[in-house]
Amino acid sequence: xxxxxxxxxxxxxxxxxxxxGGLAGLVLAAVEPSVGRPTGVRHRxxxxxxLVRRGLGQTLPATPLLxxxxxxxxxxxxxxxxSPHEVFAVLFLDAQHRLxxxxxxxxxxxxxxxxxxxxxxxxALGLNASAVVFAHNHPSGSAEPSAAxxxxxxxxxxxxxxxxxxxxxxxxxxxxxxxxFAEAGLL
Numbered sequence: 001x002x003x004x005x006x007x008x009x010x011x012x013x014x015x016x017x018x019x020x021g022g023l024a025g026l027v028l029a030a031v032e033p034s035v036g037r038p039t040g041v042r043h044r045x046x047x048x049x050x051l052v053r054r055g056l057g058q059t060l061p062a063t064p065l066l067x068x069x070x071x072x073x074x075x076x077x078x079x080x081x082x083s084p085h086e087v088f089a090v091l092f093l094d095a096q097h098r099l100x101x102x103x104x105x106x107x108x109x110x111x112x113x114x115x116x117x118x119x120x121x122x123x124a125l126g127l128n129a130s131a132v133v134f135a136h137n138h139p140s141g142s143a144e145p146s147a148a149x150x151x152x153x154x155x156x157x158x159x160x161x162x163x164x165x166x167x168x169x170x171x172x173x174x175x176x177x178x179x180x181f182a183e184a185g186l187l
Contacts (some may be wrong), residue, residue, distance in 0.1 A: 039054040070117040072133070073171070073178040080104070081173045088136040090120060092129040097168070100127050113141045115152055117159040132160065135172040141177040143172050145186070153181055 035065040072091070079102075080087045092100040105120065106113050113136065124132060134156065136149075145153075149172065155168040171182040181187045 015182070031184055069180075073173075074137050075102075075172045076137075076171060077175065077178060080135065081175045081178075083137055084139055085109055086095050086137060086139065088113050088134070090123070091129040091133040092124060092127045093133070093136065093168070094128075095130040097131055100109060100129055112148075114157070118155050120156055121159050121163060121165075125163060129165055131166040131168050133168050136171075137173045139174075141176070143174045143175050143177040145170075145172050145179060145181065150186065157187065 024064050059123060076089070080089055087104055088106040088108075089102060089104045091102045094100055103123065105123065106112060115136075120132075123129075134153065149170070151165070153170045156170075160167055168182065169187065172179040172181075
């Protein structure tokens, strides 16, 4: 890490890590909105996080970007798990379940976001998607789906079924954990 941020493990860096609760806390502090521009270590970490996000967001020709459940989970933990507000994203997949695109479709407040099934259906049809995976984060840190999450998943699944788009999963993402509706038998 010291090589990345250009610092030796000084007492100041150790103190910053301890105050932030470790590296994950320091990364979160670097990406959260703050007054003014981040300086020093926070600035370098914010740049590193942005570089990783942009790299993961690029489509790689003839190379599956998200080729395993673990890769999807890691990508989402980094992509939306660190967000200080709720984000609802959709992975649109082709008939062979290859990633067409991952899009952040809706953004909300600290504890909720509004999701419109009509917009999800319209985008799926526009991309000629055959399947989707939903993902949203819980900034609170609890990966357990709420009753509203379950109701929304059912409404989205029913709407997409009308146009032959299969819902493979709905993932609830936090910084440290990802809950899968499919694995829990909720789909």
